[in-house]
């Protein structure tokens with residue numbers, strides 16, 4: 354499988370569909386070993402400007418093209434992605450470190466966006482309305498313009514297709530800046546897009562220093578839209594940089610998701626779903642449960658069951674059979690997990706399982722469960738690693754207050770058999786998404802996005818395409 358991934362690895366960026374290399378390069382490593390798997394160009398201002406020019410030049414034809422043709426292109430791209438599932442999965446496993454099976458799952462998840470938005474291209478509906486001025490108003494949903502898309506390393510395929518699917522469906526062109534830790538998946542996907550018939554110029558993938566490339570993209574008056582997935586501090590900075598040119602902006606930022614378990618819940622289900630939610634991508638997702646609150650009467654039982662299951666999770670490198678948790682993306686990610694663990698222990702939390710760097714060494718950490726201590730840190734910061742801190746609570750009012758006492762509001766989770774309570778809390782929780790009796794909610798058909806410092810805008814679902822269109826109103830004076 355590894356070889357199938359290496360076959361798709363290209364050490365060049367793509368400007369307007371052309372492969373471009375440079376003398377200065379960035380090394381990309383395999384997080385499991387720290388071994389260099391390849392290099393990409395370290396591009397800057399000049400190449401970013403070329404990519405913008407290409408996106409601007411390609412925009413008129415692409416945005417005015419028949420949306421059914423764009424749908425056909427998206428379907429062909431999706432077909433090629435399906436055909437290359439093994440290779441793309443392996444490439445992601447190599448550069449991100451996630452288990453190969455999980456990486457293949459991400460390919461299917463990522464492709465779900467392209468398939469969904471192929472349909473949305475065919476449904477770019479407008480409205481008609483009688484006006485009190487005696488006119489008729491007709492609206493069209495038109496592409497916003499050339500887009501800048503900046504994506505993170507945790508889902509190298511899905512975070513890209515979730516933006517490119519609706520962008521292309523709407524008729525936008527794009528310049529993509531993938532994370533430097535995981536650029537190869539983005540380049541491979543872009544090559545497949547060109548194989549599927551994307552017009553030259555409609556897509557560029559620029560690798561290099563993030564602040565430089567981001568600076569040029571955000572400053573450009575011709576780039577009309579930025580969609581960013583990443584950390585809240587960088588998101589804030591980019592939003593600021595977009596203000597002078599008044600770009601449309603979508604921000605999918607950090608989270609600190611609460612997961613709440615009531616005493617009436619199916620505890621086995623809650624344990625299984627906590628594990629599914631938490632250990633996806635080895636704990637490195639913005640919707641991972643960051644803090645678990647359990648009603649005091651069942652807290653010990655839940656935590657012991659959870660610890661017993663977590664202790665069995667197979668840890669290892671991506672291509673080892675049966676592995677469920679891989680290495681973290683880089684050394685500083687391990688340091689952060691250690692810091693969070695030390696702090697929760699210092700405030701009275703007890704380690705029930707794990708608690709140390711893994712014997713595999715490098716960037717591997719033991720899947721860890723703690724019980725008790727102070728939850729404040731976990732309201733303020735996401736751990737982004739395989740640590741589940743469990744905190745007992747007494748009343749619904751208390752836990753709701755704790756859940757909401759956070760700067761962030763992306764995902765949340767709730768386990769209860771009481772339907773009234775599920776709706777009551779579901780409606781009052783300050784988060785863009787709430788999973789009820791489930792730890793996994795992400796699919797192309799679900800509206801994904803947060804509130805507060807988790808950002809704004811929706812990806813996926815029937816709302817996703819709205820981020821890439823402007824509404825044009827024609828008013829007709831019909832006699």
Ligand code: ADP
Nearest residue numbers: 504505530531532533563564567582583584587
């Ligand atoms: P993470 O914690 O996921 O690495 P970042 O926000 O640092 O979050 O990174 C997400 C994406 O944003 C990556 O593609 C990264 O290269 C890019 N990025 C980081 N800093 C900047 C910046 N100053 N301007 C533009 N993009 C940036």
